Amino acid sequence: MKDYSMYSKRGGFSLIELMITVAIIGILTAIAFPSYQDHLRKGRRAAAEAFLADTASREQQYLLDARNYAVGAGALTALNMSVPAEVAAFYTIAITPAAPTIPPAFTITATPVAGSMQVADGALTLDQQGGKTRAGVAGW
Numbered sequence: 001m002k003d004y005s006m007y008s009k010r011g012g013f014s015l016i017e018l019m020i021t022v023a024i025i026g027i028l029t030a031i032a033f034p035s036y037q038d039h040l041r042k043g044r045r046a047a048a049e050a051f052l053a054d055t056a057s058r059e060q061q062y063l064l065d066a067r068n069y070a071v072g073a074g075a076l077t078a079l080n081m082s083v084p085a086e087v088a089a090f091y092t093i094a095i096t097p098a099a100p101t102i103p104p105a106f107t108i109t110a111t112p113v114a115g116s117m118q119v120a121d122g123a124l125t126l127d128q129q130g131g132k133t134r135a136g137v138a139g140w
Helices: 015-066 117-121
Strands: 091-096 107-112 124-127 132-134
Touching (some): 015 117
16 A cells, blocks of 8 residues: 655645745835935936036136137027937036136036935036035035
8 A cells, every 4th residue: 555645735836935935025125215216316416416527517618719618508509409308308507607707706506306216405506616516505
């Protein structure tokens, strides 16, 4: 006679084991997702900062040729620049003042688009002297 007792045991996971695994995955996701979102926000901010620095460099070149900075609504066109898609999706770029000043001056402002994750960062600014602010606090 054959012993079938070893065949009667079924392998697999119990419901409790599966529920514990799902709970652990949920906890890990709850910890990792905010970090991932923060990483994306910092990357977008870095792209905007790089664009502001590039624009300021072009402004300095423009000053040598025109004896004034390109300012106002048409400043980016005068500088032969366009806002990159990865920046335009999250920031609105403006160059102030609206008209040339004496002595020449400019401030480039990247304002977060309302409702985007970048709102937490606040506005980024860069002026002709290299002064940088983020949400009104000096430095980026």
